[in-house]
Amino acid sequence: MTLLWDADRGAADRYNYAVGGDINRHDSSVALMRDLEDSPRENLVIIGPDIDMQSACDLSEAVRVHRAEVGVLLLRRRLDVSLLGQALRAGVREVLTADDLTGLADAVRRSRELSQKMAGQHDQAVQDGKVITVFSAKGGVGKTTFSTNLSAYLASTGARVLVVDLDLAFGDVGISLQMLPQNSIIDLVQMAGHLDEQGLQQIVTHHESGLDAACAPAEPSDADRIPGTIIAELLKVAKRSYDFIVVDTPPAFTEHVLAAFDNSDLLVLIATLDIPAVKNLRLTLDTLDLLGSPKEDRVVVLNRSDAKVGLRSEDVVAVIKQDIAVMVPNSQAVPASVNRGVPIVLDEPKHPVSIAMRELADQFLRPVAGDATRAEGRERRGSDESTRRRILSWGGRR
Ligand SMILES: Nc1ncnc2c1ncn2[C@@H]1O[C@H](COP(=O)(O)OP(=O)(O)OP(=O)(O)O)[C@@H](O)[C@H]1O
Ligand SMILES: [Mg+2]
Incomplete structure (x- = not known):
């Protein structure tokens, strides 16, 4: 009319x-x-x-x-x-x-x-970028390997990608990609409350693959000076200039991790074939329920899925009561690629590990970018303050 x-x-x-x-x-x-x-x-x-x-x-x-x-x-x-x-x-x-x-x-x-x-x-x-958080409550299961490889692959498809290292005390995204960051997330603290896209660009490091990284501070003690609110602000601003923001995390429910959960469109949760990792994943899924995180926004991946350790992928599914989206095999080529500083998806694209990483990105990460309805879901999410305080009080690394 x-x-x-x-x-x-x-x-x-x-x-x-x-x-x-x-x-x-x-x-x-x-x-x-x-x-x-x-x-x-x-x-x-x-x-x-x-x-x-x-x-x-x-x-x-x-x-x-x-x-x-x-x-x-x-x-x-x-x-x-x-x-x-x-x-x-x-x-x-x-x-x-x-x-x-x-x-x-x-x-x-x-x-x-x-x-x-x-x-x-x-x-x-106005189509905002999507935040994808890679998490496991257990250390050493492959969070940084997934974050860097998924980011590098997404960047190779032409997407604008920022990888954010929220392992603020012991982050190794920078070293895994052989970058020498001049600035880090600690430099955002002085911009708190008025961070904009230009300010964000001042602290990111460009990688030759085309991705950008917001690296963890060089000094582990700086982690305590970074409030969770600045991470929420960082992610909101980053959504305006990147298609994907991939968040690497420490193996703990820190306030920074909770801020990332709140602002995520998809969580990639990593399991491995050992009982502590499966138990921790079960606890993580329960914690995410407490935080009000929608079940449909989670994918579980099994890393080193062919390791001969007596536990089978079916056992994992039975405990976590959730399907496994992708299985990534165990291979010495993974640490070798980290030592060379080149993500395996770029270095050896035909390797079974690279094929599995691409499958995860193509089937679960890239479709999120076209799904405008997810933004509404994020707005609805939220948990009460006492639940968050209780989760934070569990604290430390496992
Ligand atoms: N599929 C795999 N096959 C063989 N080695 C792997 C595989 N995935 C990861 N690794 C190796 O396992 C080690 C731990 O991986 P990574 O650093 O990615 O774990 P993380 O979860 O980030 O650890 P942290 O909790 O300490 O940050 C690294 O040496 C990495 O190269
Ligand atoms: Mg790591």
């Missing part, structure tokens, strides 16, 4: 055919703006020929400020150059004589096409 500002009751019928659909006529600009606010899909406003020029320009400016994608067409009894200049400065798309119904039909078509293009660009621009 097109919105028309015209005092003449018969005006809607007159322009109906040219506009190609129903017209909602209003007597005042206030009523029209109210209707526009209530009609988020509407993208065309026509101002009738007898509305005085200044009021018409005021309405056009208001539409441009509030709904830039909405086109404004202005009808006049006569056209002259100064009138055209005034109208264009106010953001009117086209000015036509009131009796030129063919011209009006063409202008309506052009304006709608432009509005649709602008709306499409707007949708893309």
